[in-house]
Amino acid sequence: xxxxxxxxxxxxxxxxxxxxxxxxxxxxxxxxxxxxxxxxxxxxxxxxxxxxxxxxxxxxxxxxxxxxxxxxxxxxxxxxxxxxxxxxxxxxxxxxxxxxxxxxxxxxxxxxxxxxxxxxxxxxxxxxxxxxxxxxxxxxxxxxxxxxxxxxxxxxxxxxxxxxxxxxxxxxxxxxxxxxxxxxxxxxxxxxxxxxxxxxxxxxxxxxxxxxxxxxxxxxxxxxxxxxxxxxxxxxxxxxxxxxxxxxxxxxxxxxxxxxxxxxxxxxxxxxxxxxxxxxxxxxxxxxxxxxxxxxxxxxxxxxx
Numbered sequence: 001x002x003x004x005x006x007x008x009x010x011x012x013x014x015x016x017x018x019x020x021x022x023x024x025x026x027x028x029x030x031x032x033x034x035x036x037x038x039x040x041x042x043x044x045x046x047x048x049x050x051x052x053x054x055x056x057x058x059x060x061x062x063x064x065x066x067x068x069x070x071x072x073x074x075x076x077x078x079x080x081x082x083x084x085x086x087x088x089x090x091x092x093x094x095x096x097x098x099x100x101x102x103x104x105x106x107x108x109x110x111x112x113x114x115x116x117x118x119x120x121x122x123x124x125x126x127x128x129x130x131x132x133x134x135x136x137x138x139x140x141x142x143x144x145x146x147x148x149x150x151x152x153x154x155x156x157x158x159x160x161x162x163x164x165x166x167x168x169x170x171x172x173x174x175x176x177x178x179x180x181x182x183x184x185x186x187x188x189x190x191x192x193x194x195x196x197x198x199x200x201x202x203x204x205x206x207x208x209x210x211x212x213x214x215x216x217x218x219x220x221x222x223x224x225x226x227x228x229x230x231x232x233x234x235x236x237x238x239x240x241x242x243x244x245x246x247x248x249x250x251x252x253x254x255x256x257x258x259x260x261x262x263x264x265x266x267x268x269x270x271x272x273x274x275x276x277x278x279x280x281x282x283x284x285x286x287x288x289x290x291x292x293x294x295x296x297x298x299x300x301x302x303x304x305x
Contacts, residue, residue: 001016001017001018001019001051002016002019003015003016003017004016004061006063006090006091006093006097008086008087009090011066011067011072011073012071013063013064013066013072013087013090014063014064014070014071015042015062015063015064015094016050016062016063017059017060017061018051018054018059018061018062020054020055020056020057020058021057023100024100028099028100029057029100029105030058030059030102030105030107030297030302031058031059031061031098031101031105031106032050032059032060032061032106032107032108032109032297032301033063033092033095033106033107033108033109033118034046034047034049034050034062034108034109034110034111034114035084035087035088035109035111035114035118036062036064036065036111036114037111037114037137037280038114038139038215039079039181039182039201039213039215040112040114040201040211041064041069041070041210041211042062042069043210044206044208044211044280044281045111045206045279045281046062046063046114047062048281048286049062049111049286049290049293050062052287053290053293053297056294059095061094061095065084065087066078066080066084066086067080067083068210069210069211070210071087075176075219077178077212077214077216078215078216078219078220079139079215079216079220079224080223081117081224081229082223082227084114084117085124087117088117088118088121088125092106092128096127103127104129105129105302106129106301107129107130107132107297107300107301108130109131109132109133109293110131110132110133110134110136111133111279111280112136112251113142115135115136116133116136116137116138116140116230117139117229119133119229119230119233119237119241120229122237122239123232123233123236123237123239124236126239129239129300130239130296130300130301131237131239132242132243132244132292132293132297133241133242133243133255133258135244135245135246135251135276135279136243136245136251136255136258137254138228138257138258139224139227139229140224140225140227140228140229141153141228141229141230141254142251142254143156143159143221144156147191147193147250148253156225159225160225162221163217163218163222164218166218167218167219170218176216177216177218178214178215178217179214179215179217179220179221180214181197181213181214181215182194182197182201182213183195183197184202185198191250192275193249193250193251193277196276196277196278197276199277200277200280200281201213205281230257230258234262235263237264239264240264240296240300241264241265242266242267242269242293243258243259243266243267243268244268244271244279244292245268245269245270245271245274245279246270246273246274246275246276246279247270247271247273247274248273248275249274249276250276265300267296269292271285271288
């Protein structure tokens with residue numbers, strides 16, 4: 001693994017580049033971009049998948065989103081879906097600049113909200129030859145309708161009202177308010193997946209100092225709530241897609257909706273008894289996802305049977 005930086009407009013992006021075994025800088029390799037969840041950083045699950053996929057012969061790149069982790073951008077801790085999608089395009093730019101990457105053989109692997117962002121990036125950037133998602137979340141729909149997707153889009157109006165009041169207060173000198181990606185405290189009413197997310201992000205299981213479990217509330221929420229990762233997916237996503245999710249994940253509805261709407265070559269793998277967070281670092285499920293990803297990307301990115 002090598003720490004790298006690459007530009008996304010005026011923002012300097014921080015990434016980790018992973019090379020396959022017996023790497024030869026005179027050869028060219030297929031490459032994959034791995035996209036971290038909302039609130040995550042490259043050292044967590046995106047880096048884990050990048051490591052495992054590199055071991056299978058791919059150049060892989062995990063990076064911190066704009067405004068987050070070690071990447072630049074002001075204000076820090078902004079969650080901006082449009083910027084997140086542009087991050088992926090910039091990552092493809094960077095990979096194409098490397099002599100040992102075959103610029104015609106690039107795929108994307110996204111986790112959680114990173115999966116949703118990867119959908120938008122892939123459907124609008126046809127340099128990307130194939131897309132894989134695991135525990136995908138359409139962050140806009142999830143923030144509007146709730147973790148289980150049982151609410152309505154109109155439920156977000158109250159949240160937008162609160163964000164507007166906070167922005168007015170900050171324009172008048174109030175301190176910047178932050179919201180949490182995952183609950184800092186859990187109780188019996190906390191969805192199981194989010195209780196697991198608390199354990200993943202906020203304990204020794206996967207805690208990282210650059211993942212501070214917060215985003216700028218007033219400026220992030222309107223961007224998130226107005227975003228739809230799957231808008232126009234029926235017509236614009238022409239590349240093959242692999243969708244992996246757990247049967248016990250509260251977020252499963254995002255993967256099944258995505259699969260039902262996509263018209264390109266597609267495969268949905270629903271893993272019995274798995275939760276949303278199991279695919280972040282539980283070896284059994286991560287290895288299962290990689291076992292699905294490798295032949296998928298080998299066929300659709302490298303062109304090998």
